[in-house]
Amino acid sequence: MKFGHATLLLLLPCVGLLIGMLTGVGSLVIQAFAGSQGPSIANFTEFTSRPEVVGVFWYTHEVALIVTLICVFFSYPLAVFMAMRPRLIYLILILLPLMVSIVVRTYGWVVLLGPRGLVNTLLIDVGLIDRPMRLMFNTGGVVVGLVHIFIPFAVLSILAVYVKIEKSLPEAAMSLGASPFKVFTKVILPLSLPGVATAATIVYLLTLGAIVTPLLLGGQQQTMLGTMIYNQMLVYYNFPAASASAILLTASAAIAVIPFQLIDRWATRKLPGGEQS
């Protein structure tokens, strides 16, 4: 088929969607900088002048960092296992939860960790405790829920890079007398580092933007930026404040993932043939 200039018209519907998206981003920015008299940064100074709001900001990044570290730490061995035994069933076990709505998966944790949940009931029945422990509505509950929801993304990112590692490289290192520990730290880990960096980026971004899980497992005490935006918008109807929070969220996310991107670039450059890519 010939693709002349007229075929560019086929792009129009998609470009229309993109223009719509950018209109949304644009009007969000305008809202955030809107003051009573002309443009102002009042919404942002309002944000930074309230210690509890600044606290939410740092708390969100703290949770994101914890969730990212846990996700990467646990998903690496899982990805290694899946690469060593490439069976469809393991892949399905990782992919299925991704297809189940976040609400449903978080609800599972509410049922497990709630005051009358499975964990508390079991511990009381066994006699280890005599009244329900507080397992959710705290940081621990939020972290467990978020790790559970985002770990499949981390596993898939690491797996995608890990399966591409040339098998002959660790074998060569081994035959030259390197210990298994050395093979791992000097060969396998550096080669799979780009996958780790991708996993960390994805999980960090997803955690920063999460609303549902911190809302259900954190409650009102453990507010994160996502839940704060939710409250500002749907409880207090403060559109300008919510817009300013959304912009600060996006800007801080862009800055926060820079280290992961630097690791990715550095690791890719050290790979054979990495210079060109």
Next chain:
Amino acid sequence: MKLGPALLTSFAFAAFLFILAPILIVVMASFTPRGYLDFPPQGLSLKWYAEVLGSWVWLRAFMFSVALAFVAATATTFICFLAALVTTRRRVPGKSLFELLVQLPLLLPHAALAMALFSLVLFIGLRGTFMGLVIAHLIVVMPFVYSPIVNGLRQHDLSLEEAAMTLGADPVTIFRKITLPMIRPALVSAFLFSFIVSFDEVTVSVFLIGVDLTTLPVKILSDIQASASPAIAAVSTLLMCLTLAMVYVVNRFVGIRMFVENRA
């Protein structure tokens, strides 16, 4: 060295258990005969399923979600197919910017994306309407649709189309008899995947629902906050069955492995 693999295997199974536990718990909880969630369930009962299936509110939310996901998935698949046909076959000025923007919904933190789409829908005066939700969902699922279609088109062999052309076939015939059949698996998987993403979506939808217009996941979210009725578990289980059926279809058509390959 024998210990290593055994350790890894037991770790992996513990991790799989962790990943599956909350999902299995929801299924178990849906069969409880009591009015609240208790463990282990005292007997089995289908009464929460009866309650859910007999409830007009749940049924309406379900039908609304299906309609929304169907319209959003169909339209996005069509729109992205048209765009991908152009970007994979000819030079397009500003192509890398275009593809970056298509991926932007995935790169923005979800809460910020939700706010941006909320602003858009408010701007065009469609908040609380079906069309407003459709427009927002079109943008949310766009990156999930565009990439598989582009990958599908890249894999397919252009020389077949050229051969048909030299043999005198007209463009419409070539498209119907060669291009479309070859790209069909990618289109089907893009459609089903975007259907699932739209059907499960809650973070964006929660900002856009209307007074008596709510999607199933948003209804579940507000019910969890309001009550602890096992009916929520029954709805969630039904929702999962639907998703499972769709994953099964995806696997039959294109193989589930494409999810991993797409990320590489």
